[in-house]
Amino acid sequence: MPLHKLSLAVIAGLSVSLSATAIAQDTQAEDEEDVEVISVTGTLIEGVNPVGSNVIGLNQEKIIEQGVTSATDLLRRIPQMADFNAVPENTLTASIPFEPPQIRGIGGLSGMATLVMLGGNRLVPVGPMNWVDSSMIPASLLERVEVIPDGGSSIYGSDAVAGVINFIPKKDMEGGEISAQYGMGHGDYDRIDISGGFGTSWDKGTLVTAFSYGDRSPMYGKDQDFIKEDLTDVGGADYRSTSCTPGNILLNDTLYGLPGVDASSPNYCSSYDDQSYYPEEERYSLFANLTQELTDRLSLDVLAYYSRREATDYDPNDVRASATITSDNPYFVAVGDETSNTVSFSYADVWGNAGANPSMYEQWQITPTLTYQLTDTWKLKGTVNYGKSTSYYHDYKINADAQLAALAASTTETALNPYDVSQTSASVLSGINNWLEDTSTDQDLTEFKLIANGDLFEIAGGMMRAAVGTEYREESFYQTVTAGELSNPSTSSLRDIDRNVKSIFGEIYIPIIGDSNMMPGIQHLDVSISGRYDKYNDVGSTSNPKIAVTWNPTEDLTVRGTWGTSFHAPALADLAAPLTYELFLPFSPLRASDSPFVPDFFKPSFTLGGASEGIRPETAETMSLGSDWYVTDSLKVSLTYWSIKYEDRLDQNAGFFFGPAYYDEEVNEDYYIVNPTSAEEVIAKFGDFPTQGFDSLETMFAIFGSPYVVSDQRKANMGASEFDGLDYSLQYFHDIDLGELDFSLSGTYVLNRDKEFVAGGGFVDTLADGDLNEAISAFNSVATLGLRRDDWYFSGTVFYRGSADVAEEHIDSYTTLSLFASYDFSMDTQLTFNIDNVTDEDPPFRNIEEGVAFKSMGRFMSVGIKTRF
Numbered sequence: 001m002p003l004h005k006l007s008l009a010v011i012a013g014l015s016v017s018l019s020a021t022a023i024a025q026d027t028q029a030e031d032e033e034d035v036e037v038i039s040v041t042g043t044l045i046e047g048v049n050p051v052g053s054n055v056i057g058l059n060q061e062k063i064i065e066q067g068v069t070s071a072t073d074l075l076r077r078i079p080q081m082a083d084f085n086a087v088p089e090n091t092l093t094a095s096i097p098f099e100p101p102q103i104r105g106i107g108g109l110s111g112m113a114t115l116v117m118l119g120g121n122r123l124v125p126v127g128p129m130n131w132v133d134s135s136m137i138p139a140s141l142l143e144r145v146e147v148i149p150d151g152g153s154s155i156y157g158s159d160a161v162a163g164v165i166n167f168i169p170k171k172d173m174e175g176g177e178i179s180a181q182y183g184m185g186h187g188d189y190d191r192i193d194i195s196g197g198f199g200t201s202w203d204k205g206t207l208v209t210a211f212s213y214g215d216r217s218p219m220y221g222k223d224q225d226f227i228k229e230d231l232t233d234v235g236g237a238d239y240r241s242t243s244c245t246p247g248n249i250l251l252n253d254t255l256y257g258l259p260g261v262d263a264s265s266p267n268y269c270s271s272y273d274d275q276s277y278y279p280e281e282e283r284y285s286l287f288a289n290l291t292q293e294l295t296d297r298l299s300l301d302v303l304a305y306y307s308r309r310e311a312t313d314y315d316p317n318d319v320r321a322s323a324t325i326t327s328d329n330p331y332f333v334a335v336g337d338e339t340s341n342t343v344s345f346s347y348a349d350v351w352g353n354a355g356a357n358p359s360m361y362e363q364w365q366i367t368p369t370l371t372y373q374l375t376d377t378w379k380l381k382g383t384v385n386y387g388k389s390t391s392y393y394h395d396y397k398i399n400a401d402a403q404l405a406a407l408a409a410s411t412t413e414t415a416l417n418p419y420d421v422s423q424t425s426a427s428v429l430s431g432i433n434n435w436l437e438d439t440s441t442d443q444d445l446t447e448f449k450l451i452a453n454g455d456l457f458e459i460a461g462g463m464m465r466a467a468v469g470t471e472y473r474e475e476s477f478y479q480t481v482t483a484g485e486l487s488n489p490s491t492s493s494l495r496d497i498d499r500n501v502k503s504i505f506g507e508i509y510i511p512i513i514g515d516s517n518m519m520p521g522i523q524h525l526d527v528s529i530s531g532r533y534d535k536y537n538d539v540g541s542t543s544n545p546k547i548a549v550t551w552n553p554t555e556d557l558t559v560r561g562t563w564g565t566s567f568h569a570p571a572l573a574d575l576a577a578p579l580t581y582e583l584f585l586p587f588s589p590l591r592a593s594d595s596p597f598v599p600d601f602f603k604p605s606f607t608l609g610g611a612s613e614g615i616r617p618e619t620a621e622t623m624s625l626g627s628d629w630y631v632t633d634s635l636k637v638s639l640t641y642w643s644i645k646y647e648d649r650l651d652q653n654a655g656f657f658f659g660p661a662y663y664d665e666e667v668n669e670d671y672y673i674v675n676p677t678s679a680e681e682v683i684a685k686f687g688d689f690p691t692q693g694f695d696s697l698e699t700m701f702a703i704f705g706s707p708y709v710v711s712d713q714r715k716a717n718m719g720a721s722e723f724d725g726l727d728y729s730l731q732y733f734h735d736i737d738l739g740e741l742d743f744s745l746s747g748t749y750v751l752n753r754d755k756e757f758v759a760g761g762g763f764v765d766t767l768a769d770g771d772l773n774e775a776i777s778a779f780n781s782v783a784t785l786g787l788r789r790d791d792w793y794f795s796g797t798v799f800y801r802g803s804a805d806v807a808e809e810h811i812d813s814y815t816t817l818s819l820f821a822s823y824d825f826s827m828d829t830q831l832t833f834n835i836d837n838v839t840d841e842d843p844p845f846r847n848i849e850e851g852v853a854f855k856s857m858g859r860f861m862s863v864g865i866k867t868r869f
Helices: 003-024 060-066 071-075 400-408 426-432 666-671 679-686 697-704
Strands: 056-059 114-118 142-148 163-169 175-184 190-202 205-216 248-251 254-257 276-278 280-293 298-315 320-326 340-346 355-373 378-397 435-459 462-485 488-513 524-536 540-554 557-568 580-585 605-609 618-632 635-651 672-674 709-712 716-736 739-756 779-789 792-801 804-806 809-811 814-824 829-836 860-868
Touching: 056 060, 060 142, 071 142, 276 298, 320 400, 400 426, 400 697, 435 488, 580 697, 666 672, 666 709, 672 679, 679 697, 679 709
Parallel strands: 114 163, 605 709
Antiparallel strands: 056 142, 142 163, 175 190, 175 860, 190 205, 205 280, 248 254, 248 340, 280 298, 298 355, 320 340, 355 378, 378 435, 435 462, 462 488, 488 524, 524 540, 540 557, 557 618, 580 605, 618 635, 635 716, 672 709, 716 739, 739 779, 779 792, 792 814, 804 809, 814 829, 829 860
16 A cells, blocks of 8 residues: 555544544543553653654753753763764854754754654744754753654654654742853853743642753864864865965965065964854743643643844954955055065954854744543643744955955055055945845744544553544745845845645554463554644645554563654745855865865855755655663663665755865766856856845956856755664663662664765765765764762763764774762752863864864863752
8 A cells, every 4th residue: 555545544544433432432431551651752642652662761860960051962962863972063154053953963954854842842943044943942941851763754744754852841840949050161161051940839730930041152263272274294284274464475376475475484374263163152041831720621731932042153254355456556565576466364453353243043932732621531632833933143244345446446545455454544444344244034833733632442452542633834934134234235135935734643552462461472562553644835745654563572571663754844944045156255175186275275166055946855764673671670771773764855965065075976067167267157057046245146256256166055855865773772770888879871873874965876885985074973872870879979971972984084983971970958959060071082083174073162060059949
């Protein structure tokens, strides 16, 4: 039977069963089976755990022991996450101080392949990339976190390809609590986090409120001594900038250092010392969770939050330039008898070492749910989920037109002196320091959801249960990009798009073997079948079924498995992206292997961005098979095999960003043009499209000169991926003379990670060759040993990120140790102390820009206090 027919058959069958059972149970109630439910994620049916799935859970106590202050920081401690034991990087296009959580690193520039929820509901995206910001959720708010690294589109719809993350907030709390944490790291980096909450209850209701405030200073590249830019001593390139103070004259492929115009001593300066490795940030969050029993059968739950984040990114490239000057300029300095030359220089002496670019991300959401008890065993839930976000990013840049005019000026009052910018008149500098590119984005999310779930009828193995539901969702994305002088910017890009999605879904739980009919080798056998149909008004429809099985051969052993399909619909930001030529960089560090540094490095790089026509959803087939074994009452061992086959990946040909191999692959030839001599040559290859910030591509050629490369970075359904591997965990608890001992070990081992970057290009083993020059660790693991003695608790955690290979280059493994201690002054007051990366281990070296395989903050220490009242 085709998959979409199977999915619809499941839903139709559940609808019929629901009607018949609800009527019958008005007159006769069945005793519910006692079930210990530890998870609410991965199933629509209340009172049962998700069948077949591997659930990674962290309760409130374990969250506290991690010493983290936000939900995202907590996720970085989980080996299955992409940013395990690392610091995420800002994006290439905007100073976004967060990244969406990605299970197994599946997903990329084109939105979410991991569904992130708060209390079982979607979060409104925020920022220019349609990303969900889970870091705004304070860890103090959470009752627990559940991660299911398995496809979930049969229940939740789009995005649940790699899995689902559900942050579950507290619902019950009596009195108040407040906690404060101060931490400090390398350089002048420090962080203050204050959070708290208050809870109360009455006869028929509860209220929990929470707040969070965070303030952190920027961490600069100069604060990390492991960053290296000149890698010539190890056979690499010199990534330092030549746009310095003093700068350099470029003539006939030779650099002459200023002020002495000396070819034997060119000037180089760091590209990272004054760049914010981690941006400056201040954030606020408010949450409220209300429950109220309205009648004996009707209850109300309301979850609401507000969050605002203000960040500042510091970028030295905003005060650096490279331009041509002629002898018409009164400040002209000749190396010989030439009448023009190119100067690389910096405005640092007059503007500071880096440009300061502020951004803001604000969001709020309210989710009321009404629950009506239809019968003794059937509930009907109606949910309205509405959220709104707004953001902006101000990128202050050099006014290229004013700079060009000042370089061409013929008097000292109107001319720019690129050899010593401090000699330039204040009015000229003011005109050049007068350009802003602003990206402002507003997004809305509206959902109406109706779900009924309850008992069907008793069979030999127990009570069959079912859920059926329908959902209507609207999303909107509005973005403006303006560029120009501060007093008179103009709109260079406008995106205004919305969509609606109509869905029906259902799930049936079948306990085939239970307590009443168990037999040798089969104590319990449970089956779950779920399916969902989604109809999009813009990208078509999709059906996704899932079958899951849990089998208990003995009381201590569980065998589980799942199979299903999932999908990710194109993000609105992708569909709304206008086709435009853009200036990527005023220089070209990303070149072919045979490209000479001089002059190619000093030529600009252009890109063609936007969304290709005919974009369609990404699809995936997911499977898992695992077991859980309670070896003793104190020891549990779990092992899970997982597999994901991902097709129609929505991405851009990002090989351009990662190395010279991009130019060596024949399949990429249609995606770039090297050293075009005119705009017409580019248009003939790619098409005639607008140019961001300029009236035409010809104008951008005239201002910046002919580029080294124009790269086609339009987003499209590029290729496919096939991943599989093993997840494992071990948990041990034991009382010893010193106190209560606990030990946990968990991790993931990737068996295969093959990727087709461009359709027709063939699959590449990214474990051996890298993923677009990114090193992929096949083996990630974390182990924690803890001891509780009286009012003290001590733990040590070892994080291991395995070695990796990128073609012939080997990247070493990375192991860090974190320590945690807490002391309970009383039942209400606790002092905590954390040291992350105790030995200050540097991340492994790579022969690439920055000289490291991935980012790390180094040693970070924090102390906190928490008290209840």
